[in-house]
Amino acid sequence: MNVLGIESSCDETSVALLSGEVLKANLISSQDFHTKYGGVVPELSSRAHLQIIIPLVKDALSKSQIKLNEIDVIAATAGPGLIGALLVGLTFAKGLAYSLNKPFVPVNHIEGHLFSGFLMEEKPEFPFLAIVVSGGHTLLLLVKSFTDIKKLGSTVDDAAGEAFDKVAKMLGLGYPGGPKIQKAAALGDKYKIDFPVAELKDFYNFSFSGLKTSVLRFIQKEYGEASKIPQTDLYDIAASFQHAVIRAILGKTHKALKNYAVNSISLVGGVAANKELRESLAELAGKQKKKIVIPSIEFCGDNAAMIAFRGSKLFEAGKTSGLQYSPFPGLSKQHFA
Numbered sequence: 170m171n172v173l174g175i176e177s178s179c180d181e182t183s184v185a186l187l188s189g190e191v192l193k194a195n196l197i198s199s200q201d202f203h204t205k206y207g208g209v210v211p212e213l214s215s216r217a218h219l220q221i222i223i224p225l226v227k228d229a230l231s232k233s234q235i236k237l238n239e240i241d242v243i244a245a246t247a248g249p250g251l252i253g254a255l256l257v258g259l260t261f262a263k264g265l266a267y268s269l270n271k272p273f274v275p276v277n278h279i280e281g282h283l284f285s286g287f288l289m290e291e292k293p294e295f296p297f298l299a300i301v302v303s304g305g306h307t308l309l310l311l312v313k314s315f316t317d318i319k320k321l322g323s324t325v326d327d328a329a330g331e332a333f334d335k336v337a338k339m340l341g342l343g344y345p346g347g348p349k350i351q352k353a354a355a356l357g358d359k360y361k362i363d364f365p366v367a368e369l370k371d372f373y374n375f376s377f378s379g380l381k382t383s384v385l386r387f388i389q390k391e392y393g394e395a396s397k398i399p400q401t402d403l404y405d406i407a408a409s410f411q412h413a414v415i416r417a418i419l420g421k422t423h424k425a426l427k428n429y430a431v432n433s434i435s436l437v438g439g440v441a442a443n444k445e446l447r448e449s450l451a452e453l454a455g456k457q458k459k460k461i462v463i464p465s466i467e468f469c470g471d472n473a474a475m476i477a478f479r480g481s482k483l484f485e486a487g488k489t490s491g492l493q494y495s496p497f498p499g500l501s502k503q504h505f506a
């Protein structure tokens with residue numbers, strides 16, 4: 170079965186071809202021009218998706234050596250994401266499905282991230298604990314099968330990636346913040362500043378807003394403004410902030426492992442690219458004798474391989490859709506209720 174996957178929820182246009190279990194292509198075109206605006210500009214993002222989507226599909230087909238009429242299923246991200254950006258990929262996918270008379274499968278982007286560990290040679294084993302840490306979401310999920318997903322907790326305010334982006338902006342490091350903080354943190358002392366980790370009544374929930382504010386207060390109190398922070402102090406702030414985020418994630422994971430019998434842990438989403446987080450979680454998993462699956466960097470950020478994979482599983486479960494399907498900008502109550 171050849172599955173064409175299309176992803177266009179934010180600032181990456183991506184097209185993948187999954188042939189059975191073999192990933193033949195996973196092309197990602199990143200809209201780097203947003204950096205000069207300090208964040209993604211939705212209208213510019215939609216236009217850029219529109220310009221690149223057809224050439225990218227052609228490139229993916231030629232790289233895979235698969236002809237258009239050999240595609241069996243077309244899967245595209247339906248949400249959550251920027252509505253204009255989603256519309257480009259989803260409408261293209263529906264149009265192609267109609268013209269080729271092939272089944273169309275809408276895919277939840279977060280479920281794409283969730284199962285991205287299955288793109289690796291060593292796959293998660295059910296039931297597994299999933300930690301989804303991305304630009305817009307932070308979720309702790311108990312995953313019993315491809316269709317049985319239970320939400321244990323989520324963020325009550327900022328997502329983990331959002332906190333990285335906002336703190337990087339405060340420190341004048343630019344966008345996207347995650348990789349910049351990681352780089353600065355590698356040169357700093359993570360024990361220098363004891364930034365707080367929120368304790369919530371509902372233990373599995375996350376909160377990163379207080380942490381972000383305490384970094385801001387620290388900068389204002391100690392230096393007045395970010396431009397006056399000496400370089401070594403900036404490295405220490407980045408390292409201490411990153412360490413606080415990791416402590417929060419590790420704490421919830423540890424608790425969940427005590428209360429739920431799982432075979433594996435899978436860390437997914439853009440923030441899963443973070444080296445220190447990957448290493449710390451792998452260490453925790455080792456101590457707890459759990460298998461850990463963290464996708465390679467290519468599959469952490471937005472990519473269509475994860476959409477094609479999730480699409481293939483939904484197709485196998487009979488979850489195709491009519492062409493009237495509309496994109497959705499946010500997760501609604503029925504998602505991971």
Ligand SMILES: Nc1ncnc2c1ncn2[C@@H]1O[C@H](COP(=O)(O)OP(=O)(O)OP(=O)(O)O)[C@@H](O)[C@H]1O
Nearest residue numbers: 303304305306330345346347348439440442443471
């Ligand atoms: N090395 C890193 N360390 C920490 N964060 C990182 C790293 N690399 C990327 N990120 C963060 O990952 C986020 C992007 O991840 P992703 O592309 O999955 O998010 P998104 O698609 O915008 O949001 P969502 O998937 O929730 O809709 C950004 O916030 C970015 O700063």
Ligand SMILES: [Mg+2]
Nearest residue numbers: 303304470471
């Ligand atoms: Mg994403």
